[in-house]
Amino acid sequence: MNQILNSEIKYLPGVGPKRAELLEKELNIKTFRDLMYFFPFRYIDRSKIYSISELLPTSSYVQIRGHIMQVKIMMSRGRAGGEAEGSRAAAASYGNSGRKGGGRRLVAYMRDATGTVELVFFKGISYIQKILKPDSEFIAFGKPAVFNGKITMVHPELTPPSAEILYEGSTQMGVYPSTEKLRNNGLGNKVVSKLVRTLLDKCADDLAETLPGDIIARKDLLGLRESLINIHFPVNNTLLSRAQYRLKFEELFYLQLSLLKQRNVRMRSEDGIVMKKVGPAFNKCYESLDFPLTGAQKRVIKEMRSDMCSGRQMNRLLQGDVGSGKTVVAVLLALLAVDNGYQACIMAPTEVLAQQHFSSISKLIKPAGVTVGLLTGSTKKKERDVLLEELVSGRMQILIGTHALIEDRVKFKNLGFAVIDEQHRFGVEQRGRLWNKESNETGDDSGGTGFTVGSDAPAGAESYRRLVPHVLVMTATPIPRTLAMTVFGDLDVSVLDKLPPGRKPITTVHMYDNQSGKLFDFMKGQIKQGRQIFVVYPLITESEKMDYKNLEEGYDVISEVFKAPEYVTTVVHGRQKPADKEFGMKLFASGKADIMVSTSVIEVGVDVPNASVMIIESAERFGLSQLHQLRGRVGRGSDKSYCVLVTGYKLSEEGRKRIEMMCETQDGFRLAEADMKMRGPGDMEGTAQSGLAFDLHIANLALDSSILENARHTAMHVLDSDPLLSGPASVILRRELETLRNYGKEPVDYGRIS
Ligand code: ADP
Ligand code: MG
Numbered sequence: 001m002n003q004i005l006n007s008e009i010k011y012l013p014g015v016g017p018k019r020a021e022l023l024e025k026e027l028n029i030k031t032f033r034d035l036m037y038f039f040p041f042r043y044i045d046r047s048k049i050y051s052i053s054e055l056l057p058t059s060s061y062v063q064i065r066g067h068i069m070q071v072k073i074m075m076s077r078g079r080a081g082g083e084a085e086g087s088r089a090a091a092a093s094y095g096n097s098g099r100k101g102g103g104r105r106l107v108a109y110m111r112d113a114t115g116t117v118e119l120v121f122f123k124g125i126s127y128i129q130k131i132l133k134p135d136s137e138f139i140a141f142g143k144p145a146v147f148n149g150k151i152t153m154v155h156p157e158l159t160p161p162s163a164e165i166l167y168e169g170s171t172q173m174g175v176y177p178s179t180e181k182l183r184n185n186g187l188g189n190k191v192v193s194k195l196v197r198t199l200l201d202k203c204a205d206d207l208a209e210t211l212p213g214d215i216i217a218r219k220d221l222l223g224l225r226e227s228l229i230n231i232h233f234p235v236n237n238t239l240l241s242r243a244q245y246r247l248k249f250e251e252l253f254y255l256q257l258s259l260l261k262q263r264n265v266r267m268r269s270e271d272g273i274v275m276k277k278v279g280p281a282f283n284k285c286y287e288s289l290d291f292p293l294t295g296a297q298k299r300v301i302k303e304m305r306s307d308m309c310s311g312r313q314m315n316r317l318l319q320g321d322v323g324s325g326k327t328v329v330a331v332l333l334a335l336l337a338v339d340n341g342y343q344a345c346i347m348a349p350t351e352v353l354a355q356q357h358f359s360s361i362s363k364l365i366k367p368a369g370v371t372v373g374l375l376t377g378s379t380k381k382k383e384r385d386v387l388l389e390e391l392v393s394g395r396m397q398i399l400i401g402t403h404a405l406i407e408d409r410v411k412f413k414n415l416g417f418a419v420i421d422e423q424h425r426f427g428v429e430q431r432g433r434l435w436n437k438e439s440n441e442t443g444d445d446s447g448g449t450g451f452t453v454g455s456d457a458p459a460g461a462e463s464y465r466r467l468v469p470h471v472l473v474m475t476a477t478p479i480p481r482t483l484a485m486t487v488f489g490d491l492d493v494s495v496l497d498k499l500p501p502g503r504k505p506i507t508t509v510h511m512y513d514n515q516s517g518k519l520f521d522f523m524k525g526q527i528k529q530g531r532q533i534f535v536v537y538p539l540i541t542e543s544e545k546m547d548y549k550n551l552e553e554g555y556d557v558i559s560e561v562f563k564a565p566e567y568v569t570t571v572v573h574g575r576q577k578p579a580d581k582e583f584g585m586k587l588f589a590s591g592k593a594d595i596m597v598s599t600s601v602i603e604v605g606v607d608v609p610n611a612s613v614m615i616i617e618s619a620e621r622f623g624l625s626q627l628h629q630l631r632g633r634v635g636r637g638s639d640k641s642y643c644v645l646v647t648g649y650k651l652s653e654e655g656r657k658r659i660e661m662m663c664e665t666q667d668g669f670r671l672a673e674a675d676m677k678m679r680g681p682g683d684m685e686g687t688a689q690s691g692l693a694f695d696l697h698i699a700n701l702a703l704d705s706s707i708l709e710n711a712r713h714t715a716m717h718v719l720d721s722d723p724l725l726s727g728p729a730s731v732i733l734r735r736e737l738e739t740l741r742n743y744g745k746e747p748v749d750y751g752r753i754s
Helices: 016-027 032-036 082-093 125-131 180-184 189-206 213-218 224-232 237-269 280-287 295-309 326-339 351-364 381-393 428-435 481-487 516-528 545-561 578-589 624-631 653-664 668-679 705-721 728-743
Strands: 042-045 062-075 104-112 115-121 137-142 144-147 150-154 157-159 172-175 270-272 315-320 343-347 372-375 398-401 415-420 466-468 470-475 492-496 506-512 532-537 569-572 595-599 611-616 641-647
Touching: 016 180, 032 189, 062 115, 062 125, 104 125, 115 137, 115 144, 137 150, 172 189, 189 224, 224 237, 237 705, 237 728, 280 326, 295 315, 295 326, 295 470, 295 492, 315 326, 326 343, 326 351, 326 415, 326 470, 343 351, 351 372, 351 398, 351 578, 372 381, 506 653, 516 532, 516 611, 516 641, 532 545, 545 569, 545 595, 569 578, 578 595, 611 624, 624 641, 624 653, 624 668, 641 653, 653 668, 705 728
Parallel strands: 115 150, 270 466, 315 470, 315 492, 343 398, 343 415, 372 398, 415 470, 506 641, 532 595, 532 611, 569 595, 611 641
Antiparallel strands: 042 172, 062 104, 062 137, 104 115, 137 157, 144 150
16 A cells, blocks of 8 residues: 555656656665655745835745846956955855856846845746746745945745646745755756645555554544645644644654554563573572662562563663662572572673673672682683583583673573673664564564573473573663653663662762862862772774774873872773773772773773762763763772863863753753753664664654653553453554564664673
8 A cells, every 4th residue: 555655766757767766865865655755854934925026135034025136247357346355255155156257147137016025046047048038927935135335135936926826725935954965956946845745645545544443533633645745735733733743643653553563472482481490699699798788779670570480581771870889789680580490590791890700709609609710702711611611511500701602602501690781882783783683573583692591491381482591681771761662662771770879879960171280189179088080081983093093192191290109190091902901990989090091982881989079081071971971980989089171172062061960960861851852862872763664754752742742651551451452443653663664764673682
């Protein structure tokens, strides 16, 4: 159905091969459907005709109606007068080679009852000359400007007053996204608008509705045909907003439906391992903790325990601000798996973090008497072989590591629980590799690198059922709810919403980089009080030489100001050998070094309670979430903590806003929301919109959260009565999901690991 929309765009009357090529190249429009769903980003009211005397240089696009009095071709030679300058500037702004053509321009004087205006053209002069006969009447549509004190309109759109408006009943004209190249090649807004008109004439009446009738009725949505007509050629504002609502709702609805359905599929085709027992490993570790768990930690553990006993696979996202104590939660659950005869693994995004986890977790679980190993990219072959052997045999009960863990050769005897820490640090690609091992409806394993569950998983594993490990994804990047719902829509979410007691607020200040004297004095004062200090330099890509240069120079300056042996400064970055890195980290973590200069490798996870000052150099180069993460490295002990954001004097407006936000609040969720609004969801660190199953044409995750909420409820409601969309009532839904899937990208389910 709606097959016609799959036609190639070159077959639309008025397009042809040349324009088709341009449309594809510039706007990625390849089919009728692409054009149909290519929406204006704003609208211009064309019901009003202004009188020429009303025109102001500040007016936006307006239309006037008048008679052509006189048409002149003028040459602006060289740098002659101010007028020539002005015209050249205007010509240049039209991307036109005003200079090449000797600065030829056509000026037409248009008059109405109230005055006269100059219409100026730099291009297509001979064509314009032909149509602008003296005394002919036209409607000119454009933006007024001033040259030499006179009101002009440069390259207005001209239509004879008798010409029909683009769509009956529509008074507003859509403005479509465009490019210089399109405009220069005869594919300006008016032409695109005309093509859309042609398309609607051709297809609109035959389009099959893409939402089920009962949803349309219940939600009081505009029909598809009305919506598409009104989004392109709004009849009035009410219909325009209803059209926008409907189209946004539809996009978000299908996004949610696809995610939630996949979750249902999984719950049916795979059994989760039942882990009922609470045994000695869990208990011994729990009893020897040197702090009571917070209420939030207890609640979250309870939520996950019940998942792990449910007979269904757990897929949970644990969100908790930096320092909220996620590690201990993950460890206790891993011990639960051990108590039930399974292995567990914890995967960290960086080598440094994996090592830190290994040492702190080893300490934490010592009382439990459980075997724990570390596997990273730099694990020596000999060691690795022993480790892999111990994993297969089951002697190794908990494995900690980097993504070296997901290599094919890593085989567990019976993995029951997998933790992915600081998930946002994994790029979309890596996540894809991790989760792509997709179970589709037939339960067939489409390959990819995933965890391998050993063949001798305990009883109950019928041959066609897969027993899959429980999965816990942890992140300290607060993901705004809307994004969490869309990108991780099929994960259950737990939130650690309380920090352990005794944390003090962190004072955040902004300093310019020429205030280093003041900064160094402050640092000395802190060190005198026994505190330790982080100094972080941005490292945008691992290979960027400049970044290392900054770091090295910074380190040199600091070593000069903070001379040994009075002060000890250490440096840690990604280019060091793992042993050197570890040495540097240990020096600092053990309290022997006062200052640690590093790249953002310490962004996640590192835990040094005595460090109470975080200095971030070139802070304007970091995103909000990253700044927040870095700041979270301090304020863990009982001392007053500080974060100093150092920037140059020259700051972009956004950069300044980010710094201001940081100084203003410590609320991770507020910062994440602000980040998303400022940068758009597509740019959220590591949670790129490209992780979505379908492209969004009109809905905006940052702005349309209430529509998303509504769409999600509707999708849940639908799935309540038909969990796999297999019933006869779900024909439209199945068909649309199929269309969207084939049409857009293949849906990638990032919420999967097994
Ligand atoms: P994150 O959530 O950022 O991973 P961590 O798990 O690294 O946080 O915990 C941060 C610090 O808080 C660690 O030193 C940890 O021992 C400590 N911690 C965790 N839970 C508690 C608690 N309930 N009470 C006191 N300290 C805690
Ligand atoms: Mg952590």
